[in-house]
Amino acid sequence: MHSQARRLFKLALSPVLLLLGLLSTGALAEEAQRWQMNLSPGVTEVGAEIYELHMIVIWICVVIGVVVFGAMFYSVFTHRKSKGAKPADFHESTAVEIAWTVVPFIILIVMAFPATKTLLEVYNFEDTELDILVTGYQWKWKYEYIDENGENVAFFSNLRTGKTEIYNEDGKGEHYLREVDEPLVLPVNTKVRFLVTANDVIHSWWVPSLAVKKDAIPGFINETWSKPLKTGVYRGQCAELCGRDHGYMPIVVHVVEQDEYDSWLAGKKVKAAKIKSLMDKQFTLDEQMVAGKTVYNQYCVACHGVNGEGGIGNAIAGSSIATGDIYGHIDMGVNGVPGTAMQAFGAQLNDVDMAAVLTFQRNAFGNNMGDIIQPIDVYNFKQGQ
Incomplete structure (x- = not known):
């Protein structure tokens, strides 16, 4: 029975011994750097302050952990029944009550000073350039x-x-x-x-x-x-x-x-x-098709497919939108469709790119509408909303 207790005690004590060994050899810091487990001070003064605060709190927690677990394991080992220890018969101690109230309070006050200083700096927006x-x-x-x-x-x-x-x-x-x-x-x-x-x-x-x-x-x-x-x-x-x-x-x-x-x-x-300056220019169909294909490949192809066949989004080829009313098509591009994957691109694309990609959609993938949407058309639509 005693040998089983000793094995359990050693098993419980092993993490503490390992932690103390790592701290004493500096291996913990080395491993943290290799695995990137710790914070980084970064390249700003406030980042360095946050890092220092973090390390102060970490070491306070390490000290508290070592003291508390050390006292606990010492008590368990020294005052075990097999050594004839007799349990105390008191139910309370005013000194202990005061100690475990005052000591944590002091610790929190010590931690509060650097924490408050750093927090005030984080929210200091004066002198921004x-x-x-x-x-x-x-x-x-x-x-x-x-x-x-x-x-x-x-x-x-x-x-x-x-x-x-x-x-x-x-x-x-x-x-x-x-x-x-x-x-x-x-x-x-x-x-x-x-x-x-x-x-x-x-x-x-x-x-x-x-x-x-x-x-x-x-x-x-x-x-x-x-x-x-x-x-x-x-x-x-x-x-x-x-x-x-x-x-x-x-x-x-x-x-x-x-x-x-x-x-x-x-x-x-x-x-x-x-x-x-391009807002005043009247583009040809060929110019809009070249520019529109570039915009389409960047913003539209992921949802609507390389050949306009659709996927996450609806197909462009033969679409009632791309082959329908021009201003309905502009409205779809500018405002999107709420509640669907079709985003509002009115703020994401300038009027030149919006006109180009809509022209491309109306004339690519077999749609062949022959329409040319100019940047001024998109601008006027936005102003009239």
Whole structure:
């Protein structure tokens, strides 16, 4: 009976001995780095503060665990019945009651000071130098750089990993499911305020290296901020289960020097001005077909098929929408169909791309309607809604 008790005691004690051995040799930290089990301080001051707070609390918990379990196993081993120990006959102790009330209270106070300091810093939005509106869509992100002069720059960031990789037809790339066609670009050493919202369902914008994680909720705008101190490429993802393709919604942030950022932003403004100038142009059918096919392959092919045969979405070939009233077709593209997989692309595509892809749909896949939808047609439709 005693030998069985000793075996049980050794079995219960082994995890504690293992923990103490790992702590004493530094193996725990080494394994955490190899397996990436621990937090990362990232590349921001507030991220480093969060990491330090995390480690302070972890070590306090380790000390508490060692003391409590050490006292418990010592008591069990030393005061066991086989050694003739006699149980105490008291029912309460004022000193013990005070001790186990005061000591945890002191511990919580000690933890509260650094926690409060860090929390106040997390919500300190003073002296921000750049505002960016982040909007979650199923399943992409829209970024809008808010300019005081009204020259806003906006674009969508879509998953760039090809379907052939996803369906195992090709090998996986280095950044499988973590690469995008348009990364967010930030200047280094600049405090950036993010205004986070969503267009459809709840998303969550999460970039661990920038110490940013904020829910994107339709109808609400949440605030967060970051000030990256080091250039580089930092990756994140939607941290909310937002639907069937939740895993296909990565975030890529390029932090660059101020000169490189200014050059990139100027290029974006030139591109926006070019698109605006195209609003007055009358495109030929051939021009719209070429441009529309590019837009279709990027935004429509996953649901409607390479040949317009349908799949997740309805077929485009022979569709009553694509071969019917032009403004009904524009309405479908701009506003989508609530409650279905057909999203509203009015905010996702500019008027030039919308006109091109609708023209393509009306004349490809055997539809051959001969219609040419111009950007001004889409613009006028939006204004008349």
